[in-house]
Amino acid sequence: MDEELEVTVDGITYKVGELSAEAQVQVTNLQFVDTEMARLHAQLAVYQTARNAYQAALQQLVPRAPQ
Numbered sequence: 001m002d003e004e005l006e007v008t009v010d011g012i013t014y015k016v017g018e019l020s021a022e023a024q025v026q027v028t029n030l031q032f033v034d035t036e037m038a039r040l041h042a043q044l045a046v047y048q049t050a051r052n053a054y055q056a057a058l059q060q061l062v063p064r065a066p067q
Contacts, residue, residue, distance in 0.1 A: 007027050
C-alpha cells in the first residue's frame, strides 16, 4: 500500500508530496499541533476522572447535613 498523504484546505484536497517545501512544513506543524491537542484532551479526561473520584470520596467523608 503506497498511499500518499493528502491534506484538505478550503475544500480542496492536495497530495502533500506535490506541495512546496514551505507548505509541507506547515502540514508537519499542523500534524504536530493536532497530535498534541489529542494528547492534552486525553490527559484532561484522565484528570477529570480523577477529580470526580476525589470529589465522590470527599462527599463520603464530610458530615451529612441534618435533614
